[in-house]
Amino acid sequence: MMRLVQVLYKKEMLDASRDKRSVMAGLYYAIGAPIVMCVLFTILLKQLSSPDALEITIENPQAAPNLVRFLEGHDISHSEKSSVKAIRLIIDTDYAQDMSQGRSALVTIVADKSDNKLIKSVRRLEMSLARYNSEVAGLRLISRGIDPSIMRAVNVQTQDQATPDSKGGMFLGIATLSIIIALFYSAMNLAIDTSAGERERNSLALLLSHPISSTQLVLAKVAAIASYSMVGLILVLVVSKFAYGMVPWEQLGFSINLDLMFILFCTLIGLPIALMSASLLVFVSFMAKSFKEAQSYVAFVLFVPIGLSMMTTYDIATEYVQWAPIAAQQYAMIEVIKGNELPLMQVLLSSVSTLALFAIFTMLSSRMLKSEKVVFGL
Amino acid sequence: MNLFGNQLVKLFGISLTSLAIAYSGISCAQQEAALEACYVEGLEDRLMCGSVSQPLSKKTSTNNVDIHFAVIPAIKNMNPKEAVLAFAGGPGQSAIEVAAIFARNLKYARESRDIILVDQRGTGKSQLLQCDSGTVEEQFKFNDHALSFVAFTKEETNTCKEQLGVDLSHYTTVAAASDFEAVRLALGYEKLHLYGASYGTRIAQEYLRQYPDSVASATLDGVVPMQQSLVAIGDAIDSALNEVFLDCMAEKSCLSQYPSLADDYQKLLEQLRETPITVKIRHPRTFKEIPLVLTESKLRGAVRMALYGHTTRSLIPLVIDSAVKGNYSPLAGLLGNEQTLGSIAMGMHSAITCGEDWPKLTEADRKQFGQSYFGKMMIESLDTACPIWDVEPVEHDFYKPVKTDIPILLLSGGLDPATPPSWADLAMVSFSNAKHLVSPSATHGVAAQTCANKIIGQFIDSLTFADLDIDCLDKDNRKQYFMNINGPVAHQETEQKND
């Protein structure tokens, strides 16, 4: 029984390994996705982070030389250069008078806050001004004989449970998303080729004329496809490890570091997903009447796992979705990168349900292969 | 229990010098440290804390001291075998308590390396040697003019000694160095980049001397040379204050607002030397009316502490001018401003000063340093307190400059009232691979006030001086002096707009 599965598996692996184009198409994703992602992240980070030396337009600086010098100390300065950010700081004409009389002196920030590229810089300017505010206020109190600490009615201390690895937020979600998708994409062509393709080349009937049951046939094919998915997964993990290492995360005060433990963990929880993905791909490909049709079906069906994964990525998953296959595993991956405790229950349960899906899709495919319509593409 | 003790600490505060000799550190058997997540005030980040148990003394190893440490994790740990070890000042400051300041000073270094903070023995969580200091009311009321300085210091020292009940000889710089090595071994780092601020530069140099193989680089910020006596600090204080007077004269608005600042200050000191002024003043926090006895030492002490920071420095002309005019509120504000220093462990502070700084004072030193007010005060207080503490003096080799070819970056502030640039020059005589950078407008602690945090990051990454981006140190970041209690803008210039 297993012997035949093994024989067919061996043949599928050999056949697939010779199918350079399908293999490469899958591996292009595994190698390319992390690299493309890294380039995008790097550009994005550059845009999100405020430059070391922030150049803005300061109007009427002579009214507040102390403030201007303070801002310069925080690397925020006036510039006429073209690299200047579209942020204007307008110092009121009455600034000096108001300041000396102890009234609030007006400074106005003019900027488009919907512009993501500016947000960090605007916030930095606001923070610096707030710091100037409390610095001057503190000195004003001291010069009145009052301890400035009375302004802090409550001493608010925040204990951030994040680690530098866990602050990646959405980046982390996208990174893990790209890893999970690798399981689906790296063997997609192969899956179509070995099912819809096999039928189109008329070898499916020949196979079934041999003493092999349709379940054995499906299992062998699924195993072969899953093997390639796993190769894709490991590849994407290894490439990601190095590629993400090169993204200047520290600019935003966090890092995404994929260590060996994480790679092993992903490989482990990836296995049920690979089997499920392979069985799903085979099932859908057999449902289609032709290779081309299979391609479009598969592309469409893959939206489901990607959608689940997206929900985790963008953190819009409801309580229930977090227990769903794929979403739960991705959630666990994120937790592991963050160095948090592994949500064991979730991982186990979702892995079991993933394997159940694998069983269902395998069964459906094998039942389909008993139908002459499917086998002969009628 | 009183003001004078506290005041004394403030006088010495930050950056003491001293030299003790190396009877080489206590053995450090390697131990694994159990780490757990922890948090410190002012820092949101999750740190990892732990401790190693170290014998208190090499000779009588019956007692142990738990050396506590915290690790600020790197943002992106690209050098897991290396870390930055930060040494706190004082002496007597807890490195872990001021983690937020270190995190800021070492912001760029942290991008790729962990930062280790160790509470030196006698400070913070590592068997804190602290004595009570008075409340604000007690300090305000206390008349140090009326008492014999010697008698008072004696009484205070005896009380503190009784309270602590330990032999301070185990708490010197030399003895502490091995604790840092034990922490390094427990955490498994191969090489450390040292960062010391103020007194921290002395323990950093001692660590470097004892464990050169553990050190990849050192950054000394506000340098205390091994050869230098703390008592020399008096000159630095005087010249830093003089700098304020010169600054003010050079600036048109300041000059017109405070035309005779230096003279006013001298007159006020003289007056107080004769008779302290007693006034009713509002408590800085409770707003209750309390008595303030203003003495020369309180005025000098408050002004000295104000010189440490950029912001408080900008109040000095206003404080002096107001006091001369009979308004003591600004001065009370300075005196009551607690946030200038982290708390100083008085016992540990004395262990260092009496074990390292006091024994080496020669007659010539006493004469020379005694010329300044603070020098004289410090010599007097050490002469009184140290025989009571009875700390075993460090060996003479301790005072030799450290000889090394490890790359060392020295940072000094031109306006530093504690460790002036000349001290760094003295420290580096035997450093064969060192660079001294001076930020003309910085006070004490260059990394906290300038772009030096960036430079430190670059230096630790490259270990060379050639590519450091040092121009930014010249940026003038002095604050403008307060012209009135509302800020740095004088009253008059109201209608000059609209043409």
Next chain:
Amino acid sequence: MIEVIELEKKIGSVQALDKLSFKAEDGKITGLLGPNGAGKTTCLRTIFGLLQADSGFAKIDDIDVVKDSMRAKQQLGLFPDPCGLYERLTPREYVQFFAELSGMDNKSAQVSTQSVLEQLQMTDIADRKCKGFSQGQRMKTALAQAIVHQPTNIILDEPTRGLDVMSTRILRDLLLMLKEQGHCVLFSSHVMQEVAALCDHVVVMTNGKVVAEGSPQALCEQTQKETLEEAFITLIGSDEGLAA
């Protein structure tokens, strides 16, 4: 021996097999002759268990292909139409794979692959990938696959379709050889000459029914025609004619 008894199969609204019964004996070449659409392929697929008959049954060496399909299939070799080659595998890999799939262990699969490749004189192409093979080479590979596990029964679906003269001759020799070895050879065709030249027994079918059966000579005699082709046309002609 292959036996078909009262097979009925409807595909869509067409009665593809209509109480079809015949027998192919060991040591004989049996030809299944019929016009396009007569139900030849459907019949063969049913014998392989790929299609399920609505009623009736097929037996291989007295094993019911539905009830014990695995054992039945082991006694069968199939030469499909079209060949169903894996273009990325070499004939050796291809043949050995099917040998193992038919239940041989790795070792004996290897040995018998080698011997069948020699037997078919294809050692020169044995280790080239099938992609780009000529029709003859493909046919040989497919045939090697069909006989590698030495089944008693070999079924060929339109084996000569698209073959050139040389290849057809090779095929003919092969079939004769198999017959000599005592195999039961059943093939479907619509080409008269080769059926006439090869078959010991001819089953003429149309519209899913057997219309005549016997040796080529017997058929000619039965219809009193000179050639099998004419006999064939006579045999199916009336019906066809009616249908047309």
